[in-house]
Amino acid sequence: MNRIDATRQLVDAVSADPIVASLGHPAYDLFAAGDRPANFYTWGSMGLASSIGLGLALARPELRVFVVDGDGSLLMNLGSLATIGWSRPPNFVLIVWDNEAYGTTGGQDTATAHGADLEAAARAMGATATATVRTGDAFGAAIARARLEPGPWVIVAKVSESAPGAKPPLDCVFIKQRFMAAIGQPEDATRGGRA
Amino acid sequence: MTVDPHWASGVCAGLHAVGSRHVVYVPDNPLSHVLRILRERFSDVRTTLATREEEAFGIAAGLYLGGARPTVMLQSSGLGNSLNALTSLLVPYKIPALIVISMRGDAGEWNDAQVPMGRAVRPICDAIGLPHTTVQTPESTSETIRLIGQTAFGTRLPGVCLLPRRLTVPAKAQA
Numbered sequence: 001m002n003r004i005d006a007t008r009q010l011v012d013a014v015s016a017d018p019i020v021a022s023l024g025h026p027a028y029d030l031f032a033a034g035d036r037p038a039n040f041y042t043w044g045s046m047g048l049a050s051s052i053g054l055g056l057a058l059a060r061p062e063l064r065v066f067v068v069d070g071d072g073s074l075l076m077n078l079g080s081l082a083t084i085g086w087s088r089p090p091n092f093v094l095i096v097w098d099n100e101a102y103g104t105t106g107g108q109d110t111a112t113a114h115g116a117d118l119e120a121a122a123r124a125m126g127a128t129a130t131a132t133v134r135t136g137d138a139f140g141a142a143i144a145r146a147r148l149e150p151g152p153w154v155i156v157a158k159v160s161e162s163a164p165g166a167k168p169p170l171d172c173v174f175i176k177q178r179f180m181a182a183i184g185q186p187e188d189a190t191r192g193g194r195a
Numbered sequence: 196m197t198v199d200p201h202w203a204s205g206v207c208a209g210l211h212a213v214g215s216r217h218v219v220y221v222p223d224n225p226l227s228h229v230l231r232i233l234r235e236r237f238s239d240v241r242t243t244l245a246t247r248e249e250e251a252f253g254i255a256a257g258l259y260l261g262g263a264r265p266t267v268m269l270q271s272s273g274l275g276n277s278l279n280a281l282t283s284l285l286v287p288y289k290i291p292a293l294i295v296i297s298m299r300g301d302a303g304e305w306n307d308a309q310v311p312m313g314r315a316v317r318p319i320c321d322a323i324g325l326p327h328t329t330v331q332t333p334e335s336t337s338e339t340i341r342l343i344g345q346t347a348f349g350t351r352l353p354g355v356c357l358l359p360r361r362l363t364v365p366a367k368a369q370a
Binding site for chain 1: 279
């Protein structure tokens with residue numbers, strides 16, 4: 001299973017649900033797989049995609065919030081798993097594209113290439129629904145369950161690197177405003193109103 | 196019985212007045228008063244503990260995307276841990292938050308290791324373009340917090356309110 005194919009599978013499965021993407025290849029692939037207003041692309045803040053998704057899931061319990069993170073990014077903010085495990089939002093789904101490498105920076109090994117197990121870490125920190133998947137079929141089945149069954153979900157998808165062919169919009173404020181409108185909460189400043 | 200310090204009640208009233216109903220924090224000693232008062236008297240304010248300040252700002256950003264007005268509380272030492280989140284997420288995306296910082300390293304400090312960051316807090320805020328203000332008296336705390344919060348959410352930038360040690364640490368503990 002490579003990352004772009006798995007990302008396409010995800011976009012096809014989620015309908016209107018929001019997806020928060022970690023910077024670099026996860027965000028590039030999400031754009032290539034299907035640009036949509038409910039995609040929140042980060043251009044920095046490595047490690048924080050799961051935290052952004054957590055905050056969104058807490059603010060909007062009626063939404064099912066998906067996050068696409070990388071193994072290197074999650075390793076940079078492992079404490080996030082403890083906070084997710086404690087606050088336990090049932091509507092939160094973290095997908096970790098685990099290619100066992102810093103794919104955006106030249107393919108250097110991450111710790112998952114040497115035994116670190118992110119699903120075990122998530123489970124140890126209190127995530128109630130977890131999986132490690134290695135095939136498109138297994139990934140599809142995990143996503144189907146994560147859309148319906150209470151989480152927090154942490155799905156570690158072992159993927160091969162797939163060179164991205166596109167980049168998301170660069171304007172950060174555009175990304176934010178389009179996203180907020182798409183999830184039914186347009187930013188106040190974009191709305192106008194009474195004098 | 197613990198007496199509520201006036202400044203701590205003011206922090207709670209100020210953040211509540213600006214519409215914030217979610218506080219993400221990494222605790223320190225003075226902020227424990229704020230957290231206790233929120234628990235006891237502001238049942239509509241939810242608190243979330245982060246493991247690290249940078250993570251707190253990520254969570255706050257997500258809360259804002261969901262339509263909330265987040266407050267982040269931290270000690271000044273944690274500003275260093277927060278910089279990548281502030282400069283590559285909140286500032287470029289224009290994601291506001293009310294930031295309440297309990298100061299270390301200012302007048303009354305006894306720990307050398309707190310001084311360099313304490314001295315750098317205001318220059319860092321200026322360098323990355325965050326408006327900041329400092330509470331002067333216990334009585335003005337609520338209004339100071341409310342005003343910087345209004346600036347933050349109105350202009351869509353993180354706005355910083357500093358709580359100096361002369362405010363948060365009782366005189367006898369300063370000795």
